Amino acid sequence: MTHENRDRLDGRRALVTGGSKGAGRAVVERLREMGADVWTSARTMPTGYDRPDRFIEADTSTAGGAETVAARVGEDGALDILVHVVGGSSTPPGGYAVITDEQWLVELNLNLLGAVRLDRALLPAMVESGSAVVLHVGSIQREMPLYEASLPYASAKAALRTYSKGLANELAPRGVRVNTISPGGIQTEAYESFVDTIANGSAMTRDEARQSIFDALGGVPLGRFASTEEIADLVGFLVSDRASAIVGAEYVIDGGTVPTV
Structure with a gap:
């Protein structure tokens, strides 16, 4: 395989969740530039979206939304690339004491369980194909939690990283690479x-x-902070054949925010 081909994704089917704006949109654009046939999902399709035939309006934080996405992309066979970008925090300020059970569940469903459900629905076909990539987008808050208004978000992203590592260990022998990227701002x-x-x-x-x-x-x-294009650069590398030996890793992209020794 030539170096040029290792940078290309021609003939590969991809899904990017949360791909309507921000880093998700940049990832969609980058994977298309690399030659992939890219589907994306979000709660609402942006006005004037250029590929409505590849957009699925669904809330993947709900079981029904995840089922909708999985059923739609699964109609044409297995995915080669699955990138979970969707996430966020809506917890009000005030620290641990003001966070209700309902708010905890909102954050866990959005930032952890949506990915878990989609993986469970889509991975069997990906494993059957014998070669695929899954990428979970976490956060530096998994090791540097900001407690005032995002403790549930940080906790969910920590759980996502642990889940991703375990999934990587399970699936690598079966031809599916799973990794995590953890952005800062x-x-x-x-x-x-x-x-x-x-x-x-x-x-x-x-x-x-x-x-x-x-x-x-x-x-x-x-x-x-990193630009959305720089996030997309890292995603593009990790889903390409250039990263074919990288499994179960976490790539932090935060401009040095997390202190390291």
């Missing part, structure tokens, strides 16, 4: 809006607001 439209909110609410400049976010994380040595 990402430069998305939502992040830029968050910067504006802090700046407007605290009489700061945008640069001061951005620095306050970095300070809350204990600093970001790189001086910026």
